[in-house]
Amino acid sequence: MSLEFSLKLTSLLLGLAMLFQGIENFLMGRSPEFRTIWNSENLQEELIAGLPLPKSIILKLFSHRGFLILALIQILCAVAGMVFFHWVFFAILLVCHLFTCIRFRGIFNGGSDMMTFVVLTGVLIGGKMGMIYLAIHGLLSYFKAGFSKLRDKSWRQGRALAVFLGRSLYPDIREYARLLAQNPRIGLFLAIVVIAFELLAVALPFGRQYLNAYFIVVVIFHLVVYWCFGLNRFFWIWISAWPSIYYTVSLVP
Amino acid sequence: MTFIIDDKHTAQRVKNLKCFSRFQWSMINKMKFRPKTFLYLVRALFPQWNFFDRIAYDFELDYQLEHASWQTFCLDQKHEAIGLFISPKMNLALACSQLIEQLAYEVQDSTTVIHEHAVYKMICSMLKFHFPGNKIQFKIVAVDESERSDLFLSGWIS
Known part of the structure; x- marks a missing residue:
């Protein structure tokens, strides 16, 4: 994959991910539940303590209206970024995403927020360096997750998967967790598959011929994670890191 | 070519700069800025990739209305057809479940009065939203694989 194509494809996929996130933020911002819980009365003390800005600016930035405007700016910049591929739109998206995370007391959607920053940074750095930076983080994210699991006893014993599935907000997935808990051998098999899949990510630069097959498994893996835990943002933002992985792997002789 | 150093103007500039930095510092003090809170609010900028790595405690939010028994607060969701693309309900539910987890951690770590924490106020707002007009x-x-233990009990909220 050429550098130009991988940069454009990354920008396109990032724009798409940020567009979906922006629409979600806008719809959430209009929900009465969100407006009741994340209101400025609850948040202002912490925001004033955490941001070196005057109170009046903080209250305006983190008002409900401010959140909706931020979501609209994100939607517009995501579309503009996909059309024009100009770095300014991605810089604005980075600011929008930072303010969104701060509004949710640092993190809204866990790892997907972090990966959004990583992909945005990679696109903003641009060129070869940006793509390599993004690819390293992309591959490291799988490997580190696998390595942490390998070190944990409950994963090695095959119990962990059933426990995590049992914490899903989907009742039907919790049913599967009960079945899995009753069949520890299946749990162990699936745990080995997950750990092996994640650890193998670092071997990809040395096994270019397996890249397409691994990518297919990645798509299935993220779809399963979405289906089990509702983490739709993880799917889009991790997929957007993949053009950089394809490019970086192609650089290895 | 010679440069004329105007001592009077230079001294004035230095004085202005000092005044400005003193003003900035006093503004920051007035704003009660705490760097630790700042780092907490921008922690998404520092990536960590340890997903589902260990079984820690799961935290549940139990509630009771006046003259009623304890129940577990339910955040259950249904799969949606376009959920892979846009899923505001699920993401809001995930954010709410994260609030419960954050309160559990802050209850254990905090040295200050928990009622003043933003997350406590948010949990109260969440319950008031779902059970309006009730004392709660x-x-x-x-919750562990084998045991359940109460970590924090609130007062009555109305």
């Missing part, structure tokens, strides 16, 4: 009490329960 809640507790955070730590």
